[in-house]
Amino acid sequence: MTPPQASVFTEQQDGETFLFLQLMPPTATAAEQRIIPREVIFVIDTSGSMGGSSLKQAKAALALALTRLTPNDTFNLIQFNSVTHRLYPTPRLASGSRLHEAQRYVKGLKAAGGTEMQTALTHALSQGANQEASHRLRQIIFITDGLVGNEEALFAILQRDLQDRRLFTVGIGSAPNGHFMRKAAQFGKGTFTYIGTTTEVQNKMNRLFLKLEHPALTDITIQSGSSTVRNLLPNPLPDLYDGEPLTVAFRTTTLPDSITITGKQAGTHWETTQSLVDAKPRTGIAVHWARQKITQLMDQRTRQKDKTLLQQSIVELALKHHLVSRYTSLVAVDVTPVRSDAQTLHSHALKTNLPHGMQSEAIVGWAQTATPATLYLVLGSIMLCLTWLWSRRHLAG
Amino acid sequence: MPDMALVSTTSRRLVTIRMTWVMASLLFAFGSWLIGQGAWIHLKAVSAQWLLQQAWHTSLNTHVPVKPWPWADTWPVGRLVVPRLDIDQIILTGTSGQALAFGPGKVQNGQDSAHDSQNIILSGHRDTHFSFMQDIRHGDRLIVQNHQGKWLSFTVRGMEVIDSRTQTLPMNQDQADLRLITCYPFDALSTGGPLRYVVQAERTQDLN
Numbered sequence: 001m002t003p004p005q006a007s008v009f010t011e012q013q014d015g016e017t018f019l020f021l022q023l024m025p026p027t028a029t030a031a032e033q034r035i036i037p038r039e040v041i042f043v044i045d046t047s048g049s050m051g052g053s054s055l056k057q058a059k060a061a062l063a064l065a066l067t068r069l070t071p072n073d074t075f076n077l078i079q080f081n082s083v084t085h086r087l088y089p090t091p092r093l094a095s096g097s098r099l100h101e102a103q104r105y106v107k108g109l110k111a112a113g114g115t116e117m118q119t120a121l122t123h124a125l126s127q128g129a130n131q132e133a134s135h136r137l138r139q140i141i142f143i144t145d146g147l148v149g150n151e152e153a154l155f156a157i158l159q160r161d162l163q164d165r166r167l168f169t170v171g172i173g174s175a176p177n178g179h180f181m182r183k184a185a186q187f188g189k190g191t192f193t194y195i196g197t198t199t200e201v202q203n204k205m206n207r208l209f210l211k212l213e214h215p216a217l218t219d220i221t222i223q224s225g226s227s228t229v230r231n232l233l234p235n236p237l238p239d240l241y242d243g244e245p246l247t248v249a250f251r252t253t254t255l256p257d258s259i260t261i262t263g264k265q266a267g268t269h270w271e272t273t274q275s276l277v278d279a280k281p282r283t284g285i286a287v288h289w290a291r292q293k294i295t296q297l298m299d300q301r302t303r304q305k306d307k308t309l310l311q312q313s314i315v316e317l318a319l320k321h322h323l324v325s326r327y328t329s330l331v332a333v334d335v336t337p338v339r340s341d342a343q344t345l346h347s348h349a350l351k352t353n354l355p356h357g358m359q360s361e362a363i364v365g366w367a368q369t370a371t372p373a374t375l376y377l378v379l380g381s382i383m384l385c386l387t388w389l390w391s392r393r394h395l396a397g
Numbered sequence: 398m399p400d401m402a403l404v405s406t407t408s409r410r411l412v413t414i415r416m417t418w419v420m421a422s423l424l425f426a427f428g429s430w431l432i433g434q435g436a437w438i439h440l441k442a443v444s445a446q447w448l449l450q451q452a453w454h455t456s457l458n459t460h461v462p463v464k465p466w467p468w469a470d471t472w473p474v475g476r477l478v479v480p481r482l483d484i485d486q487i488i489l490t491g492t493s494g495q496a497l498a499f500g501p502g503k504v505q506n507g508q509d510s511a512h513d514s515q516n517i518i519l520s521g522h523r524d525t526h527f528s529f530m531q532d533i534r535h536g537d538r539l540i541v542q543n544h545q546g547k548w549l550s551f552t553v554r555g556m557e558v559i560d561s562r563t564q565t566l567p568m569n570q571d572q573a574d575l576r577l578i579t580c581y582p583f584d585a586l587s588t589g590g591p592l593r594y595v596v597q598a599e600r601t602q603d604l605n
């Protein structure tokens with residue numbers, strides 16, 4: 001098994017040094033990988049917006065995920081729409097009969113009602129809380145289209161109650177809320193998997209299972225000398241997963257000679273020391289860092305009452321590195337206007353087109369309440385009349 | 398060559414007659430098929446109500462939802478009676494196309510229907526079950542039997558035409574009233590229009 005590989009690049013700008021660290025996951029054959037028992041909480045969204053093909057995909061993904069559990073794993077299933085329902089009060093060992101029961105439960109899921117995610121998330125984050133400080137990998141797999149309005153409240157709960165759990169979001173349907181899913185996975189130190197069509201379920205879920213079953217490196221920290229480097233971006237630092245390199249950016253005024261990367265590999269301590277003396281200089285690292293920094297500030301912004309200070313720092317950063325942000329834009333001025341200023345514009349309402357696969361009656365409530373019966377009857381009668389007239393004219397004489 | 402000309406004209410006439418027959422038969426077949434389709438929709442709408450009545454009575458006796466036929470994805474959840482218009486229909490759950498083909502559908506507004514003080518919204522096809530809506534007048538009595546078998550009485554207080562593009566369904570009002578919804582206008586040929594005819598009825602004293 002090759003150990004995780006690290007490479008470092010730097011850029012000097014205005015007396016500051018920007019560092020870019022890339023960590024490649026180790027390559028290991030299946031035989032070398034140790035299976036660590038897991039505690040998996042599946043959460044599935046059965047709100048009205050999941051109706052139709054979305055729920056079909058979600059069910060297929062869930063059914064597949066259940067088959068990957070080993071008898072040493074524990075699991076539970078939570079579904080939510082307007083109300084939340086759990087399969088078991090606490091996670092249970094994944095015995096054959098329990099899995100059978102779970103598969104039946106999944107098969108019976110139906111989509112209706114609203115998206116009350118908060119209770120479901122709280123439930124998922126309180127599962128198994130009073131178990132012995134377990135050696136299990138605690139994972140939450142959250143299958144939803146993420147059509148919620150209270151994202152900030154959900155992020156706050158996630159950050160408060162996550163503990164050593166990892167949250168993996170699985171986005172379903174043609175138009176999931178990508179922002180929510182990505183951020184939730186980021187705060188949950190997991191990953192976001194997007195499944196667009198039913199044919200993708202197998203492929204995408206298999207890739208997710210690899211990550212779930214064999215996290216390459218967890219609890220990663222970076223030390224410079226004897227102290228831990230604090231201002232790492234992204235924050236929190238995610239785990240390193242199979243097939244997904246981890247990139248970290250940070251800024252420093254004094255460049256240390258070396259940094260030490262530590263983490264846990266299959267439960268055991270792992271560390272490597274990386275010399276910075278021969279780190280290769282590259283351009284664009286400062287901009288990458290600034291972009292990450294702005295993202296971090298924007299995440300803080302939602303939690304802070306006084307936003308003027310944050311806005312100031314974002315604008316400052318964005319202007320310095322020529323970046324588009326919430327407060328800064330790149331403006332192009334059109335020198336060839338087509339419409340004269342005096343001309344007025346027409347305006348009228350347009351029908352809202354829903355994303356593919358979503359059923360309007362599940363969202364808006366207006367059902368389709370006309371049948372083509374009358375149209376068929378009228379058209380049919382006209383055709384019969386025509387046939388009669390025509391055959392009379394042509395065949396009589 | 399007068400003979401040749403004569404033959405060719407006759408054969409051309411024969412071909413024309415045959416073509417006419419083929420065209421006419423095709424037109425006839427397609428016309429009949431369309432009429433069959435139209436009639437089938439009405440036939441389903443009427444005959445399904447018979448099966449639904451059976452299922453409804455069983456479900457009232459056993460207090461569990463009963464599917465009218467094994468492969469149905471909807472089941473009866475109530476009964477709608479309009480005494481003046483001699484209407485008596487079984488209400489289905491959900492407003493999917495599969496449900497509305499067989500009976501008026503109750504909009505699932507997320508709340509469980511255990512308490513009868515929530516508003517009830519029913520949708521139906523304007524050309525089958527809910528075609529009676531055009532004859533509804535102010536003050537008409539509408540009666541709904543809920544899943545517990547309780548009869549709830551309502552009085553019509555208003556009707557309006559609503560544009561579904563700009564207005565949303567009043568879902569979560571805690572007022573205990575009844576709304577009937579169908580497509581508008583009633584005699585339109587095309588489906589999928591944005592207009593809806595809404596009858597609003599207020600809860601009055603109950604029967605039993």
